[in-house]
Amino acid sequence: MTLREAPMACSSGVVMSALFWSVAIVYLTNIGRVSGDCWLIEGEKGFVWLAICSQNQPPYEAIPQHINSTIVDLRLNENKIKSIHYSALSRFANLTYLNLTKNEISYIEDGAFSAQFNLQVLQMGFNKLRNLTEGVLRGLGKLQYLYLQANLIETVTPNAFWECPNIENIDLSMNRIQQLDGSTFTSLTKLTTCELYTNPFNCSCELLGFVKWLSVFPNRTNERMVCDSPPGSSLRRMRTCMIF
Numbered sequence: 571m572t573l574r575e576a577p578m579a580c581s582s583g584v585v586m587s588a589l590f591w592s593v594a595i596v597y598l599t600n601i602g603r604v605s606g607d608c609w610l611i612e613g614e615k616g617f618v619w620l621a622i623c624s625q626n627q628p629p630y631e632a633i634p635q636h637i638n639s640t641i642v643d644l645r646l647n648e649n650k651i652k653s654i655h656y657s658a659l660s661r662f663a664n665l666t667y668l669n670l671t672k673n674e675i676s677y678i679e680d681g682a683f684s685a686q687f688n689l690q691v692l693q694m695g696f697n698k699l700r701n702l703t704e705g706v707l708r709g710l711g712k713l714q715y716l717y718l719q720a721n722l723i724e725t726v727t728p729n730a731f732w733e734c735p736n737i738e739n740i741d742l743s744m745n746r747i748q749q750l751d752g753s754t755f756t757s758l759t760k761l762t763t764c765e766l767y768t769n770p771f772n773c774s775c776e777l778l779g780f781v782k783w784l785s786v787f788p789n790r791t792n793e794r795m796v797c798d799s800p801p802g803s804s805l806r807r808m809r810t811c812m813i814f
C-alpha cells in the first residue's frame with residue numbers, strides 16, 4: 571500500500587519540498603513552535619503558508635482552531651480526528667494541500683469542504699469513512715488528487731464526483747465496495763488513475779455498466795481488481811451478461 575502511494579508522494583513531494591526549501595532557507599528564522607504544537611512556517615509576504623500538525627502529542631481530535639487562515643498546506647496526518655465540519659475549515663480559503671491520512675474520520679458533514687475552492691490534493695486514506703457522496707466532495711472544483719484508500723467505504727453514489735471535474739487521480743483501493751454505477755466516473759474527463767484494488771466486488775450483471783466504462787478507460791486498472799461474489803465470477807466472465 572505504501573508502494574502504491576509512492577508515485578504521488580514523490581511527485582507532489584518534489585514540488586512541495588522545492589517550494590519548502592526555497593522559502594524555508596530565506597525565512598528559516600521565522601520557524602517557530604507556537605501554542606497548540608503545530609509548526610507554522612511563513613512565506614515571502616509574512617503569511618503563514620504551511621502548518622505541520624502531524625502526530626501531535628496528545629493527538630488532535632478535531633481540526634485545531636488556532637491556525638492562521640492564510641495557510642496553503644495543512645498536515646494533520648496521524649492524529650485522532652473523528653469528524654470534519656464546515657465551521658472548522660471555512661476560514662482556510664487558500665488551502666491547496668490537506669493531509670488527513672491516518673485519523674479516525676467516520677463523519678464528514680455535507681459541504682464540509684465547500685469553502686476549499688482552491689484545494690488540489692485531499693489525502694484521507696486510512697480513516698473510517700463508510701460512504702462517498704456528492705455532499706462530501708461538494709465545491710471541490712479544483713481537486714486533482716483524491717486519496718481515500720483503506721477506509722470502510724461501501725457506497726460511492728453515482729453523483730459523488732459531480733462537483734470535481736478536474737480530478738486526475740482517485741485512490742479507492744482497500745475499501746468495501748461491492749457495486750459501482752456505470753456513470754460514477756464518466757464525467758471525469760481528466761482522470762488518469764483510478765485505483766480500486768482490494769475491494770470485494772460483486773460481479774453480478776448489475777456491475778456491467780461499470781465494467782463497460784472500465785474496459786474503455788485508457789489507464790486500465792482492472793488487473794488487480796477481483797470479484798468476491800458470486801462464487802466463480804470474474805470480470806472477464808461478465809461478458810456473458812451482455813448476451814441477455
Ligand SMILES: *[C@@H]1O[C@H](CO)[C@@H](O)[C@H](O)[C@H]1NC(C)=O
Pocket residue numbers: 604610612616617618636637638
Ligand atoms: C499566526 O497565528 C498565531 C497564533 O494563532 C499568531 O500569533 C501569529 O501572529 C500569526 N502569524 C501571522 C503571520 O499572521
Ligand SMILES: *[C@@H]1O[C@H](CO)[C@@H](O)[C@H](O)[C@H]1NC(C)=O
Pocket residue numbers: 639640641661662663664
Ligand atoms: C489568500 O491569498 C491571497 C493572496 O495570496 C491573500 O490576499 C488572501 O488574504 C488569502 N486569504 C486568506 C483567507 O488567507
Ligand SMILES: *[C@@H]1O[C@H](CO)[C@@H](O)[C@H](O)[C@H]1NC(C)=O
Pocket residue numbers: 579582583645647648669670671672693
Ligand atoms: C501525508 O500523511 C501520510 C501519513 O502520515 C504521510 O505518509 C505522507 O508523507 C503525508 N504527505 C504529505 C504531502 O504531507
Ligand SMILES: *[C@@H]1O[C@H](CO)[C@@H](O)[C@H](O)[C@H]1NC(C)=O
Pocket residue numbers: 700701703725727
Ligand atoms: C452513509 O453511511 C451512514 C453510516 O453507515 C448511513 O447511515 C447513511 O445512510 C449513508 N448515506 C448514504 C448516502 O449512503
Ligand SMILES: *[C@@H]1O[C@H](CO)[C@@H](O)[C@H](O)[C@H]1NC(C)=O
Pocket residue numbers: 761762763788789
Ligand atoms: C496513465 O497513468 C499514467 C501514470 O499515472 C499517466 O502518466 C498517463 O498519462 C496515463 N495515461 C492516460 C492515457 O491517461
Ligand SMILES: *[C@@H]1O[C@H](CO)[C@@H](O)[C@H](O)[C@H]1NC(C)=O
Pocket residue numbers: 748772773774776799800
Ligand atoms: C450481488 O448482487 C446481486 C444482484 O444485485 C445480489 O442478488 C447478491 O445478493 C449480491 N451478492 C452479495 C454477496 O452481496
